[in-house]
Amino acid sequence: MDIIKELVTTISEASLWGDPMCLERNEYLISEGNIETALYFINSGSLRIFMLDENEEHTIRFGYKDSIITALDSFVKGGKTSFYIQALKKTSYKSISKIDFNALMNKNSRNKDLWKKLLEAFVIQQMERETDLLTSSPEARYHRVLKRSPQVFQEIPHKYIASYLRMSPETLSRLKKS
């Protein structure tokens, strides 16, 4: 089973998901300087994670239907997050509190292995992302992400994909057509 599905099922079986909640377009799930207290599962809609650098927004991750999202720095380490999570369209989600999540993941050996597999997947994702960021050719960056995350191109508005790929919307349009 896909690891996210396995996680979501494990939380469902423990009846630890909260009630469905909603964000309107452009609303924030969390902002820089806040402390993350939950992990979110997206029922419908889409979100982006971004950081601010000298008033410029850099989009670094996306969330969409059937994926999980959280301010991972604060979720893992505690302390304040450096990131913003914003809805890109009307988004329905449910959440599990960090306290409940950690207790569940420590409950038994199977759940410990599940969290370990998730952390390993995060590590691999982030190494891929680092390689993206250091890849100088816009075309190569585009093809790396298209291959790895085709769903992004179906779920996320063009201008945020361009920000994620560190290219202008015009360059992205050109690459999509070629």
Add this chain to the structure above:
Amino acid sequence: MDIIKELVTTISEASLWGDPMCLERNEYLISEGNIETALYFINSGSLRIFMLDENEEHTIRFGYKDSIITALDSFVKGGKTSFYIQALKKTSYKSISKIDFNALMNKNSRNKDLWKKLLEAFVIQQMERETDLLTSSPEARYHRVLKRSPQVFQEIPHKYIASYLRMSPETLSRLKKS
């Protein structure tokens, strides 16, 4: 206890470290396209991890005395690594095979927690690194890394720190003096 020390001690107590080995300056521990089979502890010396992008080398990590190093993508996921690990000076190290390491980390609950803590530390490190890469001011990048990893500035030759910080050696010199 520091998590790296705890890991090194756990491996020592299980007598799973191999004999000390040596790399001469510029020699490679592993190259792109190879499969990582071990985790390394550095007794003395220093190394860098880099990737190639259109014949340009991007330095992405360092290893030095009392730290661990491995081609983490291949170590975690299997398959071929995208990275090179090269000695920057004569380097003495010892290693544990990936097979032995995984068996040890799965041996009991304490060791599982140790690997989990390490993975969490990797995730946080990589988020810090992503923020570094997206920080446009060279001065801000320099101060972030100086604060986070002061040892780098004692152990690693100037030109590789400049590569890691994505600035020219001249810019780094100017920042160090200011």
